[in-house]
Amino acid sequence: MLWLGGGQVFDVESGRFRSAAIGIEGDQIHSIADAPRPGREDRVLDASGCFLLPGLIDCHVHLAMPTDEADPSAVAGWPDALIAIYAMKAAERTLLGGTTTVRDCGGWNYVEMAVRKAIKRGWCIGPRLFLAGRLLSITTGGVDYYPGMYEVANGPDEVRAAARRQLARGADFVKVMATGAMLSPENEDARAIQFTLEELKAAAEIAHDNFKHMAAHAHACQGILNAVEAGADSIEHGTYADEQALRLMAERKVTLVPTFCATTSMLHDPKVSASMPPHLHERLVASREIRQQMVRQAHRLGVPIAMGTDAGTPGNHHGDNVDECIAMVEEAGLSPADSLRAATLHGARLLRQEDKLGSLAPGRFADIIATRANPLDDIRALKRLALVMKGGVAHLNALS
Ligand SMILES: [Zn+2]
Incomplete structure (x- = not known):
């Protein structure tokens, strides 16, 4: 001993x-x-x-996304082997930074599943990995940005089939896009609804029938309400949630994963910040204070908050995951104890691993x-x- x-x-x-x-x-x-x-x-x-x-639990990471690229779509043409090597090093840096468990909310052609195998065999080191495989999305411009990360599905039946495909590959949960994304082409709007309520219900049904949870990417308030109504276990980002949406999340114990680092870390990296496509920079900066206020209100209303960096976005470096704990204190006014709880107990509960982690x-x-x-x-x-x-x-x- x-x-x-x-x-x-x-x-x-x-x-x-x-x-x-x-x-x-x-x-x-x-x-x-x-x-x-x-x-x-x-x-x-x-x-x-x-x-x-x-050990800290980061509930929102993209291990396969390189953070020194100011334009996230740069990876689109990389071979999978190169991305796998990057993801392996990202896993190592993440672990050495104190994050011993990671929930990956969108991998790349399943190379992250191979990284998990390599860690288990002792070929490399990394955190415990809980993986989504590809995230489920409607047909949208975001697919061109991240072709290896998206699994396109339209209509409840296609969504069920797409969710099943991720589980068959070894996914530990199902990730869905309830609204548009911020880091996406100019013609995609983060405030637009993407999956309909019926489609979200179809994804949740497959996740829950298989004892898995469902994570819903959602910025727009109506998208958040749809995801909660459909049975989502976590809301990723949650930017434009209003009081009604947050009260509903608190009541149903739906976890909020705020991902401050997607903006904060980019702003702290002068090279990435200066060379980022202007429409992306603008979106991140414009939504920053809105998110800060939203998380403050969520915390006040008793919404469970779990730490999630969105590491993998430009300038949001793998290994600097503790920056999210700092941001939750400095930007949203959580006490250090609450921030640490978000990065430990609440993450474990979301992963349904509180008896182990x-x-x-x-x-x-x-x-x-x-x-x-x-x-x-x-x-x-x-x-x-x-x-x-x-x-x-x-x-x-x-x-x-
Ligand atoms: Zn993400």
Whole structure:
């Protein structure tokens, strides 16, 4: 057994740290004790002065999308093999940045499924991957931007068949486009309804019949209402949600995944920001404050919020996922404890994995990160990690 001793351990329910030691057996947490109780064969890792948290869960990532391209459609002509190599490195960077679980909301010709296999075989390192396969969409201009990411389906029967195809490939959930996207051609409007209510219901039916959840990309308010009505488990982005939509989400416990980083990170990358196609830059900037206000209101109304970066969009780099935790505090006024809960417990609940992930307790996977400073005092402490452990294996270890 391995003991992590001398540190402060985060309790996701209460949002507090307490002095404790974590006993790790194999890939799981075996016990939480006041102090290490090592047997003769056991090792003790000294985490004195450190703050131990569950590995973070990013509920909205595109591992196959390269972030140094200012124009997201640049990838359209890349061979799958090149994209697979990129996705493999993106997975490694994501893990080393403290995100031990990722929900990929739109892959690329299923190369991300191969990356998951490679991680399982130990050929490379990366987070635990929960994958959508291709996202389901109506015929739209966005398909030309991301030909490897979109599965076109029109009408409920085609939607059912498309959802089944993703599950047959190994998808863990179904992702649908309820409205237009922001990072799309000029003729696509994020405020336009895409899938109809009937089509969304068809996707949800297949997801839920197979014990999977459904994630709905939605900016326009009516698209959000349609997705919630259809049974979506999460709303991605949610930009133009009004109070009625947010109240409905709170009532039905539909998770909001805000994805601040899609805008914030782009603005922080001067090269990407300057060379981005103007219509995309304009859209992101124009919707920024609207989203900030929406997330504030959602939080006030009790909508469950899960951390999601949309990493893979221009300038939104894989590995900088903790920036979303910072944005939730600085842009939407969440407390650091609420932000950390969004990045752990709430993500685990959305993935239906709360018995294995998202908290530090016996029986959970030993997915643990450590900061040097207290993230409840300053959430930016997440930027300086002393430990990243996934399944009991330390992939980054600066502990003495
Ligand atoms: Zn996305």
